[in-house]
Amino acid sequence: MAEFKFQVDASQIMLFARSVGDKNPIYHDKEYASGTEVGGIVAPPTFVQASAQYDPKFPLRPTIGEAWFGSGKEATGLKPKAKESGDKEKKSGDSARMLHAEQQYIYHKPIRPGDELTVTTKRGKSWEKEGRRGGTMSFSETITEFRDASGDLVVTATSVGVTTGKAVSQD
Amino acid sequence: MALNASTLNIGDTHEEQVAQNLSRTQIVQYAGASGDYMPLHTDELYAREIAGYPGVFAHGMLSMGATGTMLTNWVGDGRLTQYSARFTRQVWPGDDLLAKATITNIIKENGETLAEMDVLTVNQDGQSVISGKATARIDA
Incomplete structure (x- = not known):
């Protein structure tokens, strides 16, 4: 189980x-927000995705000082694999086949600027399915809990990722 | 403005255009704001040559976020108790997205009145890109 802190700020x-x-002013206009039911700036429903910045x-x-799998001079910044170790190229290939299949949020409390959230992530279920458009698809679930300074749950997020056997066709 | 149980009925709907001619720049903007720099969404060369897609496409979470705009505009800020989405089809630069919520149930739970709804976002060809559900606290 991974854990890190997520500092929420207004910007x-x-x-x-x-x-x-x-363009809802509740997300940037302090004065407007103070006169609403929630009483101040709050975060939009899918905002916890931005916790990735703090993970x-x-x-x-991209990690500073490390090769990035996206393009630079070539279509991928990763070097072709040496015959005996296929790790890097496999990583690039797997990433290209990864997609987000489902996302669920349960909201317990609004998120506000100044919150320091503790983020804990654990693996959920995993399963496989034969797909018409994407070949053999491997699904896996990740459950992320966001808790405030008093330890109260703020948001529970469940993400389902899928690795497809091939690029998903558009038909 | 929150919804009120006395005027809300099962089957009531609300829809909003949440993207029009979706730009590559907005996809980049979402990558920067969310911290999800997956090259499939921002790197045309990688998307075509390494991943084998026709080009870059939007993060599923960009469509879910845009669809969330329609929800909070309807149910009010801080009123959602649950929101989920299945990403049923990719969203491409140039797409228009129309998001719609339909009330499926109104229930009482722990002293609160909740509206349950189906959420559907379609592209300009009427194809579903997000199929989801949401629940919001409403006034009794």
């Missing part, structure tokens, strides 16, 4: 809301 809430196309081991962010 991050504003940037996140913009990025999903949400020290998040794999989908």
